[in-house]
Amino acid sequence: MAHEESTDLGGLDLRILGRLLGYLRPYAPWVTLTLLFIFVGSLARQAGPLLTAFAVDDHFRPGIVDGFGTLVLVYLGLLILQFALGYGETWATNMVGQWAMRDVRMEMFKHLQRLPLRFFDRTPVGRLMARNTSDVDALNELFTDGLVALVSDVVTVATILGMIFYLDVRMGILTTLCLPVSFVATVWLQRVTYGAYREARTRFASFAASLQEAISGMEVVQLFGSEERRSRSFADSNDHYLEARLLASRYHSAYFPSMEMWGGLLLALTLWYGTGQITHEQMTWGVLVAMLQYVPRFFMPLRDIAERYATVQTAMASSERIFELVDTETEATGTHRAPQQVQGRIEFRHVWFTYGDDRSDDAEWILRDVSFTIEPGQSLAVVGATGAGKSTVVSLLCRFYEVQRGNLLVDGVDVKDWDARDLRRRIGLVQQDVFLFAGTVGDNISLGDRDLSRQRIEAAARNTNADRFIRRLPQTYDQPVGERGVSLSSGQRQLLSFARVLAADPEILVLDEATANVDTETEMWIQEALGRLMRERTSLVIAHRLSTVSTVDAILVLHHGEVREMGTHDELLDQRGLYYRLHQLQYAGDRSA
């Protein structure tokens, strides 16, 4: 929390607040209007007692009916004005809040799309979801229940004070004297409860964290008979939380009625002073009656200010978290735009890569000095045991991660210099687990590309044998899939993802072959479709099952991150080296499977 240049105002970071207000800038006219509504509305609301004063002095006391009707009509008019302004204020406040939150959400979502995969590797989805939901909500609250209400309260206090001053200067001074009193009380409350609240929050967070852990690890808890000990320790932390809460509650219980007490005391004083003044003809009855109405109204907003302040404080933490996310450095990208025709030549030049820190001495290199070239239209299969670094080759080509040493070139241009999205558009990637988006089968083939005609979608599905199962679905291409739709088998998903690639028609095909077993018929369709996909495309196949390798131009054997063998299937078998053994292993595995 401690930024060097931040100005801390009792837990209020003005720098953050300033940045938050920046989100309101596009709606400045509305905000201005809201403020205007608040000002005028407050005046209209506080005019009531004043009118009562006129009624008492000009009509009640002297007993004059003339003109009283007009007064009542003015009162009614003010009421309608209040209604209109109140509606406008509530509407505008809520809408500005909604608009600003929409912008925050949008900014966050856009920013998330630009973050490198490394970020998602280390950040749990749940945490990012909380940014998008509860933290944004807290911001909304900060604006509507916090800032606007705060302004409204302050304006109300000022208006009432103004009215009292207008009616009687000495009463005005007296009332003003109550401000420091209530200010001191509020600051006191802040001071004593701030610590207690923070303590309560910390205790609660640790309670929640350990409960969450115990639920996830319930098997261990029960296996080892730790039920009693765990629930005792929960009871303890529960009690700790209760204690901290009760401490804060005690102060609150004392603070809130204290405002009413000040109101009561001021009321008594007003009554005593007022009647005295009236006796000496220094004040009229109407003024006293108005005053007696203003005094109780004065302390309500004062009391609420403490609460608004707490709301603002809590929301600060949320905004800080949101800003932290939005400030995360985005993925680096080059500027090389794809020409009309991409050749599809892939070259790895002495590539080294680690997921860890490349500068540390004991860096675990996943790829070591890997070099190979795939000419346009050619195909290469990468094989190797688990952990050899096969999938990493794909990730690097797609530029999910940056090569740490050496170069990776596509069409002679380093992938670092390519516009990342342009490059990826030229690569059709088929992953092991095919990710399905919520939507229809058709949407999942077109991936939401609206320029893609239905004919092309269906043609892509036909050419990849995917339409064989799609046609059998109740709603064919309009069949919803994903979480709420039908579930597809892994073979069907595989075919669907082939159709996806064909529909996008990229120059380079990268296939991370599925390891899951599919039935023989589907396997046949897959192989046939694959043949069509690889035709005319530069293809890089990560072969887990070695069944695909017969169709490729060359095979590369990776072992512990190094290129150990390279050649055609027959050449490599003849070498009787790693490939030969892998092949044997595969054969043995097939039998037991």
Add this chain to the structure above:
Amino acid sequence: MQANPFRPFRSWLLPYRREVTLGLLLLFIAQGIITVLPLLLMQAIDTATGSAAEGDDVLMFRLALAADAANLIAGYSGIIAGLAIVGWAVNFGMRWYFTSVSRYVEADIRRAYVEHLVHLPLRFFQERRVGDLMSRAINDVEAIQRFLHHAFRMTLTGILTFFLSLTLMCMIDWKLALLALAPMPVMVLATNAVAGPVRRGYRRVQEQFATMSSRIQENLTGMRVVKANALEQRQIDGFEELNDEYVERNRVLVVVRSLFYPFAGLLSGVSMVVLLWLGGLRVIDGTLSVGAFVAFNAYLIRMSRPLMLLGRMVDEFQRAIASLSRIETILKYPAENRGTGTNRRIGGEIELRDVSFTYPGDDTPVLDHISITVPAGSTLAIVGRVGSGKSTLARLLPRLLEPTSGEVLVDGTPVDQMPLAALRGAIGYVPQDSFLFSETIRENLVIGLDGIACATPSGNGQAVEWAAGISQLAGDLDGFPAGYETFVGERGVTLSGGQKQRAALARAVIRSPRILVLDDALASVDTDTEERILEGLRGIMKSRTTIIIAHRLSTVRDADRIIVLDDGRVAESGTHEQLVELAGLYADMYRRQNLARELTEL
């Protein structure tokens, strides 16, 4: 509202009936003070103006302590000031009682919830998401607390204020009261009329919010695909549509909802106009005193608030009821069967008699009529493909799962007929995913001594070191700055998979169990370390029944008996040598693993 809205909360409030009673008492007193204030004002004003009009006699307040008006007014002012101070004390006490009771009940519910949770069968946790259980413990309990603290008090205060004000207004001038209150029914009707659309609008907003959230979730989980296909812009466009629709639905809601408070204000304002107009005329013609007018005004203002809040209170009440019932659903879930019979020493003979197991909602059995006997002190190894039912079988033993049919017996007694604590106390179980708590390593190991009657605290230190030694964890701990006191998890050291597994092993070994179950517990440990662990365990395993589930056949080759599970059935059974000779599934696996080992050694 129901006849007695607090009925569902009664059992939780019962322990605090003294506090609740005192709180209610103070609430009545506070209301009394508030109600009397306008009367005092009225008396004071009328005394000063000397305009006591008819009808004031109903109020018995007459201060005869001084003859002249000035002193009388000073007296009234003094009483008001005194009441303000007394009022503060009363209000403080009242708030304190209500808040603390709500906090106590919150703590009680949470305690009961957690205590019940740890005693629920594992099946329960497999059916539910952690997030849902957490949300009950946090959000639902909070909703109840808020209700008891706030809505409970506000509702009572509101009802009292309403009726007291009404009574006093009628006492001052009942005709005027009825006329001034004429707009109030409109308010109640309007509140009800708006409630429907607001609720519908709110639901539509919630639905859109859920859609939007799941879209974000999808985007985040599928980020690799999004990037691979350069779908960023399309995702942004898609999200923008949802986001805009969310704002649009909110707008519809805001249009209606924003009406509420201003409209309520307008109606109570109309009451004021009626009072000003009709009451004013009465003051002018002398049938109503200025003081009475002021008092009337004060009561009228006070009445509008409870009516405005009524809708919100009903809402909060309903939410609290829903939350309570969500919690009670869990509390009513039957706790795990703790078993029967008396404690006795467990020898360690295990028998599965025609055991089948099918997961609820599944058709194909995971275990299909399995019968095995493991003599006490012997070692049984279970191998087989992923999903062949190995872990399920192991979990039947400590009754983490109950067989669908058939029986599991230990020492000839069905496991559900012996005390669960005794059964589990005799088993050292190392689960597949070695779950460790975010505590120190020592605390994590000592968990193994939970539920063991004879565990002595003095022996703990040695036991911990002994267990860490056997599981080859001790060496790693020397490398940690805080040794055994090192924190595991985010707050401390992130252990490697192998270290976690060894810690889980130590946790099981420390209880010196009669039965040791290793469910693929050494998968993340390298072969050399595994060799050393097995060497260390051999001494322990000699006298104990051991069940080892493993993928690596090197782990199991010394077992007294190995069974190969395939599709829930025992496909092969025998010693390592017998199975290799059989040239079946086991022999295949063995050959493949040898090849794989050779490969990695190249």
